[in-house]
Amino acid sequence: MQQNAVELCTILVRDTYGELSSRVVAILLEYGRxxxxxxxxxxxxxxxxxxxxxxxxxxxxxxxxxxxxDGGRDTTYYQCNWLQIYELLHSGRIVRTIEERFGTDAxxxxxxxxxxxxxxxxxxxxxxGISTKAKPNGTLPNxxxxxxxxxTGTAPITSAVQISKxxxxxxxxxxxxxxxxxxxxxxxxxxxxxRQKVTNEQTGITxxxxxxxxxxxxxxxxxRMESLSTELDNRxxxxxxxxDQQEGRPRKRTKISSAQGSEEEEWEIDGTIVLRVNNxxxxxxxxxxxxxxxxxxxxxxxxxxxxxxxxxxxxxKTTDHRTENGLxxxxxxxxxxxLDVGNTLSKDIDLVNSIASGLPVTNGGSHKRHMVNGxxxxxxxxxxxxxxxxxxxxxxxxxxxxxGVNGKHELSSAAQEKKEQLQNIRKHLALxxxxxxxxxxxxxxxxxxxxxxxxxxxxCKLLRTRELEQIIEERFGGIATRLVRIIKxxxxxxxxxxxxxxxxRQKDIRAHLGALHERGFIHIQEVPKTAERLPARxxxxxxxxxxxxxxxMLNDFYKSMSRIMQRIDHEREVxxxxxxxxxxxxxxxHEEELLTKKELADLAKWKRAEEKLVxxxxxxxRQVMMFRDW
Amino acid sequence: MAFRGGxxxxFRGGxxxxxxxxPLMPREFDVKPDFGPxxxxxxxxxxxxxxxxxxxxxxxxxxxxxxxKIHSGPLYTVLGKRKGLENPFEDVVTYSxxxxxxxxxxxxxxxxxxxxxEFFPVELWETMDSSYAxxxxxxxxxxxxxxxxxxxxxxxxxxxxxxxxxxxxQSDGSDDDEEKEKKSVLAKLMSHKDEDDDGLSxxxxxxxxxxxxEDEGEEEDDYQDDEDGDYNAEQYFDDGxxxxxxGDDDGGGGxxxxx
Numbered sequence: 001m002q003q004n005a006v007e008l009c010t011i012l013v014r015d016t017y018g019e020l021s022s023r024v025v026a027i028l029l030e031y032g033r034x035x036x037x038x039x040x041x042x043x044x045x046x047x048x049x050x051x052x053x054x055x056x057x058x059x060x061x062x063x064x065x066x067x068x069x070d071g072g073r074d075t076t077y078y079q080c081n082w083l084q085i086y087e088l089l090h091s092g093r094i095v096r097t098i099e100e101r102f103g104t105d106a107x108x109x110x111x112x113x114x115x116x117x118x119x120x121x122x123x124x125x126x127x128x129g130i131s132t133k134a135k136p137n138g139t140l141p142n143x144x145x146x147x148x149x150x151x152t153g154t155a156p157i158t159s160a161v162q163i164s165k166x167x168x169x170x171x172x173x174x175x176x177x178x179x180x181x182x183x184x185x186x187x188x189x190x191x192x193x194x195r196q197k198v199t200n201e202q203t204g205i206t207x208x209x210x211x212x213x214x215x216x217x218x219x220x221x222x223x224r225m226e227s228l229s230t231e232l233d234n235r236x237x238x239x240x241x242x243x244d245q246q247e248g249r250p251r252k253r254t255k256i257s258s259a260q261g262s263e264e265e266e267w268e269i270d271g272t273i274v275l276r277v278n279n280x281x282x283x284x285x286x287x288x289x290x291x292x293x294x295x296x297x298x299x300x301x302x303x304x305x306x307x308x309x310x311x312x313x314x315x316x317k318t319t320d321h322r323t324e325n326g327l328x329x330x331x332x333x334x335x336x337x338x339l340d341v342g343n344t345l346s347k348d349i350d351l352v353n354s355i356a357s358g359l360p361v362t363n364g365g366s367h368k369r370h371m372v373n374g375x376x377x378x379x380x381x382x383x384x385x386x387x388x389x390x391x392x393x394x395x396x397x398x399x400x401x402x403x404g405v406n407g408k409h410e411l412s413s414a415a416q417e418k419k420e421q422l423q424n425i426r427k428h429l430a431l432x433x434x435x436x437x438x439x440x441x442x443x444x445x446x447x448x449x450x451x452x453x454x455x456x457x458x459x460c461k462l463l464r465t466r467e468l469e470q471i472i473e474e475r476f477g478g479i480a481t482r483l484v485r486i487i488k489x490x491x492x493x494x495x496x497x498x499x500x501x502x503x504x505r506q507k508d509i510r511a512h513l514g515a516l517h518e519r520g521f522i523h524i525q526e527v528p529k530t531a532e533r534l535p536a537r538x539x540x541x542x543x544x545x546x547x548x549x550x551x552x553m554l555n556d557f558y559k560s561m562s563r564i565m566q567r568i569d570h571e572r573e574v575x576x577x578x579x580x581x582x583x584x585x586x587x588x589x590h591e592e593e594l595l596t597k598k599e600l601a602d603l604a605k606w607k608r609a610e611e612k613l614v615x616x617x618x619x620x621x622r623q624v625m626m627f628r629d630w
Numbered sequence: 631m632a633f634r635g636g637x638x639x640x641f642r643g644g645x646x647x648x649x650x651x652x653p654l655m656p657r658e659f660d661v662k663p664d665f666g667p668x669x670x671x672x673x674x675x676x677x678x679x680x681x682x683x684x685x686x687x688x689x690x691x692x693x694x695x696x697x698x699k700i701h702s703g704p705l706y707t708v709l710g711k712r713k714g715l716e717n718p719f720e721d722v723v724t725y726s727x728x729x730x731x732x733x734x735x736x737x738x739x740x741x742x743x744x745x746x747x748e749f750f751p752v753e754l755w756e757t758m759d760s761s762y763a764x765x766x767x768x769x770x771x772x773x774x775x776x777x778x779x780x781x782x783x784x785x786x787x788x789x790x791x792x793x794x795x796x797x798x799x800q801s802d803g804s805d806d807d808e809e810k811e812k813k814s815v816l817a818k819l820m821s822h823k824d825e826d827d828d829g830l831s832x833x834x835x836x837x838x839x840x841x842x843x844e845d846e847g848e849e850e851d852d853y854q855d856d857e858d859g860d861y862n863a864e865q866y867f868d869d870g871x872x873x874x875x876x877g878d879d880d881g882g883g884g885x886x887x888x889x
Contacts, residue, residue, distance in 0.1 A: 015697070016697055016700055016706075017700065017705055017706055017707070018701075018705075018706045018707035018708055018709075018735075018738075019707060019708060019709040020707035020709060020736075020737065020738070021705075021707065021738075036753060048757070049737050051753075051754055051757040052737050052738050052740055052757055053707075053737075053738060054754060055738070055740055055745075055750065055754050055757055055758050056705045056738045056740070058749070058750055058751075058754070059705075059745070060705075065750075065751045067751050067752065074752070076751040076752075076753055089693075091692070091693055091696040091697070092689045092690060092691070092692035092693025092694070092695070092696055093689045093692070093693070095692045095696060096688055096689050096692045099692075111696065111699075111784075112783050112784065114696065115696075115699060115700060115703060115784065116743075118746065118749070119746075120744070120746055123744050124783075127783045128783055179746075179749065181748060181749065184749045184750075274746050274749070580731065583731070583732060584726070584730040584731055585730045585731075585732070586730050587730070610694075611682065611687065611690050611694075612679060612682070614690045614693060614694070615679070615682045615686050615687075615690055616679060618686060618689060618690065618693075619686075
């Protein structure tokens with residue numbers, strides 16, 4: 001963990017949970033894993049208060065803990081989970097994402113889970129003012145929810161049924177995940193505990209044999225670690241099937257995606273389960289949003305909408321796990337069919353007029369065949385959909401899906417419309433596949449209208465490269481970018497070779513190379529020709545190490561983020577008087593009567609300034625995610 | 631570093647020019663390092679921020695709102711200034727400050743919600759739930775206590791920062807920006823007001839008052855805990871505040887402070 005990241009995390013915690021928490025976090029980050037008494041000694045705060053603070057931090061998952069059971073004397077160690085601290089920045093975006101997808105009620109649930117850290121479902125539902133058993137006085141405490149949402153003009157959550165329905169949906173889509181004990185422990189401790197257990201199971205093994213068994217044990221440990229997380233990947237983990245008698249009649253949930261039979265069953269939550277917000281899921285969503293934005297700037301608005309829809313299907317089918325190396329998709333790549341996209345895509349989108357018809361499309365068709373190793377009959381039909389013979393085939397497709405009856409030319413207008421829509425969607429997807437970045441890849445299979453996969457890993461790599469080059473361009477200019485690209489392409493190069501390849505004089509590139517090296521974007525390897533290691537008799541090879549430049553850049557990002565937060569603090573300091581007046585309980589809501597004109601103007605100015613600074617923070621956050629998480 | 635790169639390059643160039651062989655002469659460096667003092671504030675083109683998009687503004691509004699909620703919640707703490715470091719003019723506890731300002735919490739308030747104790751190390755259980763203090767019978771007390779505790783649920787503020795319009799259809803001109811901003815600020819503050827009011831009027835009122843009372847008690851405790859100096863300046867001022875009623879003065883003349 002880098003020093004600047006430590007600073008940023010400390011500031012973030014101070015900004016969110018106050019000074020006490022930030023001091024404990026600072027100590028934990030600075031000294032690493034510590035026991036309670038060590039923390040107390042270092043932070044110089046009474047033990048009672050440190051304990052209270054630790055409770056807060058653990059509740060919010062910002063601190064992990066593990067109790068070692070060594071010889072009857074238990075020692076608990078605390079460790080900071082700094083990536084979770086960083087997630088504090090995403091709260092706004094998380095709430096907004098849910099709001100856009102599931103409406104305000106679900107967003108309010110997620111927002112509350114964020115506030116609470118984790119919570120037992122039964123407690124949570126009860127806290128909304130309604131017990132699961134529907135007490136008569138259930139609605140009363142809920143008033144605050146009602147009137148507050150009335151103020152902003154949204155429908156309130158009125159019943160426990162509604163809440164649990166929202167929670168079930170959120171759980172199935174993995175926005176909320178059950179917390180288990182091992183989530184509260186550092187991974188390494190969990191692994192050690194499992195290893196201990198596995199080793200103990202191999203009874204009667206001498207020390208000599210143990211070394212032999214090491215490999216087998218390692219495998220077993222890895223397997224068990226895996227099983228810890230795969231359990232959570234099950235779509236309906238923590239849910240139980242609802243019996244039909246309860247509801248009177250089984251209602252069918254209108255669920256999109258996935259052809260599993262279980263979709264039509266009702267699920268309800270196990271009240272004893274503890275839930276929290278799944279940050280990895282949101283990281284995946286943010287990544288997809290970024291990809292969509294890229295497509296929009298490269299191809300066009302409508303295509304990006306189609307792409308967004310495709311990615312949304314994709315994200316329902318995969319679970320991403322957060323690891324040291326960013327998000328890792330679990331399992332095999334999911335395939336999304338054009339039909340899936342068509343089923344959920346809004347009908348209002350004008351798919352037809354957004355692609356230039358005629359020449360580009362047919363051109364694309366022939367071009368396409370190189371890209372996606374042929375064999376895609378469906379594809380070619382889509383490209384020139386005017387022909388009658390093509391209609392014939394496509395009709396058959398639709399028929400197969402809908403009824404399975406042979407009635408080729410008796411399509412209703414709705415089916416016709418649907419068919420056209422699908423063809424158009426396919427055109428857009430083809431456009432994406434043809435792009436040199438290959439935003440989608442055609443899946444070879446017998447899927448109707450074709451299936452598609454997205455190689456997010458590769459795309460993110462491209463995204464990173466693009467961003468990196470942009471940053472270098474901005475900072476060091478075009479020549480430096482050119483040099484970096486050459487070095488990346490050719491591997492290790494000395495200055496002469498570099499100058500030759502770049503078609504520039506050595507004199508001209510030297511300054512650029514120096515600047516790039518200084519900022520950690522390129523690195524030098526020295527290869528002496530003689531044993532004396534004279535500088536004059538040494539080769540200096542420049543090379544590009546993605547990991548190292550990534551670190552250098554992340555460090556810069558963290559630093560500028562801390563500076564922005566500090567700037568906000570400073571601005572707040574400058575305006576203390578005004579802000580404390582505006583926050584007075586009697587002034588709140590009556591600003592216009594009680595504040596002077598100047599104060600109102602100043603208040604607005606402060607709000608705007610903070611907004612701009614926070615906005616910049618979010619923009620850097622985007623880059624941090626790009627380089628660290630995706 | 632740049633310097634070293636240059637040196638290597640100098641040599642390479644040399645070999646390219648002259649033919650092989652010959653004892654290697656130290657060549658002149660073609661990069662002349664400048665060791666003189668650099669300008670303190672060199673010219674620098676300040677980058678300008680692109681205007682925030684409507685989506686970004688919504689994200690920011692939600693972020694601020696969320697932070698605000700945490701700040702008004704039980705977990706946010708503000709450490710007071712150290713004894714003797716207060717500003718004698720501004721940090722005096724006044725009547726209006728006591729009455730109208732949000733109470734600052736010095737320690738997080740933990741006993742307001744139920745916990746999942748298994749997720750916490752045993753040594754913290756006592757802190758979270760006083761019934762875990764050594765020597766108490768656990769199971770009975772917990773069951774008695776659990777009923778009372780509720781998670782603190784707050785409603786979501788869904789006001790949009792740009793005057794309620796979802797998309798960026800309207801121009802983000804700077805002139806009406808201010809107007810919008812003002813509106814949104816007010817809207818935001820208004821909604822907070824609502825929440826406050828409801829908090830008092832709803833069925834939970836008693837419970838909350840209880841909490842409030844506990845809270846105050848707790849804070850007093852802390853004063854005793856942390857600052858057991860002989861001379862308690864704050865206490866002194868507090869008492870003075872009680873005797874002489876500054877309240878009216880401050881309430882009336884408060885405006886002058888902020889101008």
